[in-house]
Amino acid sequence: MAAKVEQKTYEEAVNWLRDHGFDLIEAPGAQTRVFLKKYNCSAAIQKTDDGGVKIFAYPGYMIGSEISKLVNRGYQQFLKTTKTEVPATADHLKALQQFSEELKEALGLPSLYNESLGTVSESYQYDRVKDRDQPEVERPKRPWETVKVKAAAAAKKSRA
Secondary structure (H helix, E strand, C coil): CCCCCCCCEHHHHHHHHHHCCCEEEECCCCCCEEEEEECCEEEEEEECCCCEEEEEEEEEEEECCEECEEEECCCCEEEECCCCEEECCHHHHHHHHHHHHHHHHHHCCCCCHHHHCCCCCCEECCCCCCCCCCCHHHCCCCHHHHHHHHHHHHHHHHHC
């Protein structure tokens, strides 16, 4: 049976984060929102109406001054921002995983087994399943589909 995890208040979480080496930066114009930074990773938390705490911006590796989003394309993970996209290295993933685990502990969130094994991407974009949620007529043709059409047309032409 799973152990019950005690959710922390906003103040308890902020104190825990300060005590464990996180840099805290208050968000401009919002007194109940704080940006966190450690291991060159960042996230943001905010105070809830009932005095609790929740994640406002999910953890990401810092690229320049922007929090990146981890994207998994099946063959490689990438750190994506609004301006750039770079392949994620083992050091990036290790820092992001360590940051996420410490953040969960600070907020009193459960640490799930599959997430504790390594980094979990925000987005999975495998090339063969991308756009499958769209109706078939609206899906873009894949390279292997256009080759089949060309091969069928060439075979039909050679029979004539």
